[in-house]
Amino acid sequence: MKFSFGKSLSKAFKAQKKISRLVEKAFKAPQRKPIRARPTSPPKTVLVETAGFGSNPGRLIMKSFVPATRLPKNPALVVLLHGCRQSPDSLDVATGFSVLAKERRFVLLYPEQRRANNAQGCFNWFRPSAVARDRGEVLSVKQMIEHACERHRIDRSRIFVAGLSAGGAMTGALVASYPHLFAGAAIIAGMPFGSARDAMSAMRAMKLGATPPPGGWGKPVTELTPQATSWPALTVWQGMDDRIVNRTNALACVAQWLEVRGIDESRGRLEEKPWGRLQSWKVAGELKVALYLVRNIGHGLPIKKRTTSTRRSEDPFVLPAEISAPAELMRLWGLAKHRA
Secondary structure (H helix, E strand, O other): OOHHHHHHHHHHHHHHHHHHHHHHHHHOOOOOOOOOOOOOOOOOOOOEEEOOOOOOOOOOEEOOOOOOOOOOOOOOOEEOOOOOOOOHHHHHHHHHHHHHHHOOOEEEEEEOOOOOOOOOOOOOOOOOOOOOOOOOHHHHHHHHHHHHHHOOOOOOOOOOEEOOOOOHHHHHHHHHHHHHHHOEEEEEEOOOOOEEEEEEEEHHHHHHHOOOOOOOOOOOHHHHOOOOOOEEEEEEEOOOOOOOOOOOOHHHHHHHHHHOOOOOOOOOOEEEEEEEEEEEEEEEEEEEEEEEEOOOOOOOEEEEOOOHHHOOOOOOOOOEEEEOHHHHHHHHOOOOOOOO
């Protein structure tokens, strides 16, 4: 009897390399024209790493920013999850969230993926073991939140979460697992929860659009937390020119959370804006779900256009637009500037 372990192993290695190349190609930074400007010193690191925040089954890194100015007695907490080939530091420099935290006196939490967990630095939103309730990466993030709440006496009614790309998909998983934790959430260029089970199905869903599961998009969420009775207000953001995540996935995200809440899609209000299109669903005048389709941007987080002289980052996934997602989230979440 002849065995062909060598050939099987060779095929496995080839398949693994193919997946890695596909992910790298999908998230390859777009080429930019060089900008001539006076040399400036790199921005100072403002994020602080914290060890020992819990059992950390997902083997993530905890980084945070706490304003040096005196915090309110019970400050708000904002959790931000980066995308593939990003870091908390690059995302913060590009978006200015730490500046907003200083102005508005809230605590900022940045979970970070390790390259040892994912070669592209993506949160593993497509692995069931990483997004199962009280397991893997979602539990690691929950432990970070609990640590921050205890250390800074966070107002637990004002915890917000947002994520970009893979971080957006992980945001959906966090809300599905722990809806009681969050007062508001934003999925930016992300994926619906339960849309993939491995790297290959994830790439296919991103490119072509995820296929609704049997029973509809709401089922993966309600099966995970059948006891949940309330959910945070949730916004979905998508660039109209996104070539990495198919726009139908944003529609699937909206369908998922409308189904979970039992809201009829036909009840939404559609508005044309200078920056694109806004569709929102309210109940008794309170926003529940909203879809921001942003014109003239691809895959990334929209931020208000700046001149080249004030540009602070070359992050290819933070994109100039006619609307600023950070500023809009501050408004939606009621995080106003502190009055001296």
